[in-house]
Amino acid sequence: AQSVTQPDIHITVSEGASLELRCNYSYGATPYLFWYVQSPGQGLQLLLKYFSGDTLVQGIKGFEAEFKRSQSSFNLRKPSVHWSDAAEYFCAVGITQGGSEKLVFGKGTKLTVNP
Amino acid sequence: ETGVTQTPRHLVMGMTNKKSLKCEQHLGHNAMYWYKQSAKKPLELMFVYNFKEQTENNSVPSRFSPECPNSSHLFLHLHTLQPEDSALYLCASSQDPWDRASDTQYFGPGTRLTVL
Numbered sequence: 001a002q003s004v005t006q007p008d009i010h011i012t013v014s015e016g017a018s019l020e021l022r023c024n025y026s027y028g029a030t031p032y033l034f035w036y037v038q039s040p041g042q043g044l045q046l047l048l049k050y051f052s053g054d055t056l057v058q059g060i061k062g063f064e065a066e067f068k069r070s071q072s073s074f075n076l077r078k079p080s081v082h083w084s085d086a087a088e089y090f091c092a093v094g095i096t097q098g099g100s101e102k103l104v105f106g107k108g109t110k111l112t113v114n115p
Numbered sequence: 116e117t118g119v120t121q122t123p124r125h126l127v128m129g130m131t132n133k134k135s136l137k138c139e140q141h142l143g144h145n146a147m148y149w150y151k152q153s154a155k156k157p158l159e160l161m162f163v164y165n166f167k168e169q170t171e172n173n174s175v176p177s178r179f180s181p182e183c184p185n186s187s188h189l190f191l192h193l194h195t196l197q198p199e200d201s202a203l204y205l206c207a208s209s210q211d212p213w214d215r216a217s218d219t220q221y222f223g224p225g226t227r228l229t230v231l
Contacts, residue, residue, distance in 0.1 A: 004157070009155075031216075032216050042224050043119065043222030043223045043224045043225055044207075044220075044222040045222070046219050051217060094216030094217050095216055096216055102160055102171070102215060102216065103158075103160070103215075103216070105157045105158040106157060107155060107156060108157075
């Protein structure tokens with residue numbers, strides 16, 4: 001079955017440090033890949049998405065992600081974290097299953113930023 | 116109002132109550148979704164509506180009853196819920212109902228539901 005794995009439930013980094021959030025997926029074809037962010041009390045907001053082409057994707061708020069087909073991964077990175085980046089981050093894949101299209105989400109990674 | 120709005124933001128109800136959640140999107144989108152977000156679990160897609168017609172029901176119990184009177188409004192009617200139904204219920208919308216795998220979904224802030 002199609003699945004998305006975010007191995008880290010909770011990550012803590014210091015402000016100004018670099019960040020990498022991991023995402024692995026299981027899907028037979030090349031999926032559409034997304035990263036969403038959810039701030040406390042808010043809905044999910046799209047950070048970036050990958051469909052095809054350049055495997056390094058730039059998003060909003062200084063985030064980027066790299067698609068690695070050989071590793072079935074789509075890791076999210078940011079060179080220097082800001083306190084406002086504290087939130088929960090969700091990786092998702094867009095798939096077609098049984099004639100129906102949908103997003104399959106990972107369980108999320110909660111990011112804490114220390115001053 | 117812009118984007119996707121949801122009301123109420125918080126709801127506490129007993130198991131015998133009947134209540135409704137409301138979602139409105141101001142983006143001119145043609146697909147709308149209900150998701151359930153529980154702690155330590157992935158988002159669960161509940162229902163999908165394309166052009167106000169229900170196209171997907173992911174084995175959701177009948178105590179959850181959706182309604183989509185037009186492309187901008189989506190309701191989730193609740194009755195005789197169970198405590199395990201306590202969760203954050205998120206509404207989302209997207210532009211192209213025929214390209215749901217690749218189209219960006221826009222989410223509302225959610226309704227935090229507590230069932231006593």
